[in-house]
Amino acid sequence: MKIFIPTPLRQYAGxxxxxDVTASTVASALDELTGAHADLRKHLFTPEGKVRSxxxxxxxxxxxxxxxxxxxxxxxxSDTLSIIPSIAGGGKx
Amino acid sequence: MAxxxxxxxxxxxxxxxxxxxxxxxxxxxxxxxxxQRLKAAKVLxxxxxxxxxxxxxxxxxxxxxxxxxxxxxxxxESNLQRQxxxxxxxxxxxxIDSAADKLLALNPALNVVKHETLLTSANALDIxxxxxxxxxxxxxxxxxxxxNDACVLLNKPNAYGSIFRFEGQASVFATEEGPCYRCLYxxxxxxxxxxxxxxxGVLGILPGLVGVIQATEVIKLILGKGETLAGRLLLVDxxxxxxxxxxxxxxxxxxxxxxxxxxxxxxxxxxFCGITPERKEDQTEKNGIxxxxxxxxxxxxxxxxxxxxxxxxxPFEYAIAxxxxxxxxxxxxxxxxxxxxxxxxxxxxxxxxxxxxxxAEYLKQQGYxxxxxxxxxxxxxxxxxxxxxxxx
Numbered sequence: 317m318k319i320f321i322p323t324p325l326r327q328y329a330g331x332x333x334x335x336d337v338t339a340s341t342v343a344s345a346l347d348e349l350t351g352a353h354a355d356l357r358k359h360l361f362t363p364e365g366k367v368r369s370x371x372x373x374x375x376x377x378x379x380x381x382x383x384x385x386x387x388x389x390x391x392x393x394s395d396t397l398s399i400i401p402s403i404a405g406g407g408k409x
Numbered sequence: 410m411a412x413x414x415x416x417x418x419x420x421x422x423x424x425x426x427x428x429x430x431x432x433x434x435x436x437x438x439x440x441x442x443x444x445q446r447l448k449a450a451k452v453l454x455x456x457x458x459x460x461x462x463x464x465x466x467x468x469x470x471x472x473x474x475x476x477x478x479x480x481x482x483x484x485x486e487s488n489l490q491r492q493x494x495x496x497x498x499x500x501x502x503x504x505i506d507s508a509a510d511k512l513l514a515l516n517p518a519l520n521v522v523k524h525e526t527l528l529t530s531a532n533a534l535d536i537x538x539x540x541x542x543x544x545x546x547x548x549x550x551x552x553x554x555x556x557n558d559a560c561v562l563l564n565k566p567n568a569y570g571s572i573f574r575f576e577g578q579a580s581v582f583a584t585e586e587g588p589c590y591r592c593l594y595x596x597x598x599x600x601x602x603x604x605x606x607x608x609x610g611v612l613g614i615l616p617g618l619v620g621v622i623q624a625t626e627v628i629k630l631i632l633g634k635g636e637t638l639a640g641r642l643l644l645v646d647x648x649x650x651x652x653x654x655x656x657x658x659x660x661x662x663x664x665x666x667x668x669x670x671x672x673x674x675x676x677x678x679x680x681f682c683g684i685t686p687e688r689k690e691d692q693t694e695k696n697g698i699x700x701x702x703x704x705x706x707x708x709x710x711x712x713x714x715x716x717x718x719x720x721x722x723x724p725f726e727y728a729i730a731x732x733x734x735x736x737x738x739x740x741x742x743x744x745x746x747x748x749x750x751x752x753x754x755x756x757x758x759x760x761x762x763x764x765x766x767x768x769a770e771y772l773k774q775q776g777y778x779x780x781x782x783x784x785x786x787x788x789x790x791x792x793x794x795x796x797x798x799x800x801x
Binding site for chain 2: 322323324327333368369370372374377378379382398400401402403404405
């Protein structure tokens with residue numbers, strides 16, 4: 317499946333805007349991603365292994381937090397996983 | 410989903426306005442009543458920068474009756490690459506004055522209300538309560554959460570837009586049924602983790618794209634036509650020119666718009682975002698890193714002292730202006746530690762002092778005993794020491 321890497325985190329993913337992984341669940345897809353790009357782990361997860369609260373994960377267009385099985389949800393090769401961190405830019409105030 | 414305007418009290422359109430808005434009036438979705446609704450509407454633009462500039466411009470052109478502007482900043486030359494409401498002769502003027510002039514030149518019938526202030530927990534409710542809709546075009550997390558919470562508390566929809574480098578996000582928050590910004594992001598990132606546009610850069614056209622999306626949502630909310638972005642997050646990637654959308658849900662546990670809300674009044678947003686107020690001691694030390702002012706750095710150099718200066722900016726920045734420091738871009742520091750002398754006092758600088766502070770903290774973690782950060786970086790140097798230095 318394809319994982320979309322947002323601009324602020326691309327520097328920790330070898331500069332890639334997408335990373336292809338082979339995985340059976342959301343969690344294993346993230347494991348594979350952070351296994352290949354270790355620096356991403358601390359930006360995505362707390363030391364306790366929880367997804368950071370300013371990062372959202374979407375399986376296709378659904379927020380993983382609201383999927384019944386959350387990160388245990390099974391994924392298909394054609395699915396996409398998007399990492400959406402909060403950004404604040406706009407105008408200086 | 411339309412905002413609650415008093416239909417019986419909608420203002421009449423003048424002969425001039427009938428001519429001016431003829432392209433709107435022939436649209437069945439706008440028509441005379443829609444144009445009257447726009448005329449009756451009061452919209453608050455928070456910020457007149459990258460997003461606020463196109464947003465306010467199009468809203469003024471569209472015939473919005475009252476446009477409030479919140480800004481306290483001054484036009485800087487580096488704004489002009491994207492903040493199209495300000496022009497070269499405006500450099501040094503207050504943004505709010507510069508913006509109001511352009512908006513009134515475009516549409517003299519517009520009622521511009523200037524709020525020349527920083528939006529704070531003390532004044533936000535008082536300012537926002539007089540408007541129907543808020544358009545948030547700010548650049549920092551404390552103000553994002555402040556605007557969100559004030560909109561939820563006052564029941565005002567918030568046309569939201571945010572940008573970073575080549576990417577943007579847009580949505581509509583705080584409608585009656587829809588989610589709010591806290592439903593999407595319950596908490597802000599720790600300070601320093603997400604770079605600002607000043608640190609990370611932004612493609613000049615991007616706030617144009619995103620600001621106009623916000624303006625579109627404002628107009629639809631007023632007209633009560635179409636589908637707004639409430640419940641959807643629109644993602645714009647201008648480099649690939651790809652638009653995607655994600656579903657947003659109202660979080661039942663949301664502390665401000667959920668069923669068991671715990672926030673009933675505005676809070677301290679600086680503290681919420683982990684930003685400690687600047688105290689006197691912060692000027693000499695920050696997170697355990699001593700800070701040196703550019704003036705003190707200059708006098709140390711002038712006294713003939715050999716300064717060991719590391720510049721953590723990018724090579725293109727160094728080419729524009731430098732202080733003669735050793736260039737090691739921030740992302741290379743970890744790999745090039747061997748080039749930084751552990752036995753010397755290391756003075757680190759960047760453009761504004763944020764990147765170098767992070768690197769100074771990193772060096773300290775790596776066992777460097779004497780690391781100092783140049784407060785304000787090369788921008789402060791250009792402002793306070795060498796006015797001939799190129800600013801970017």
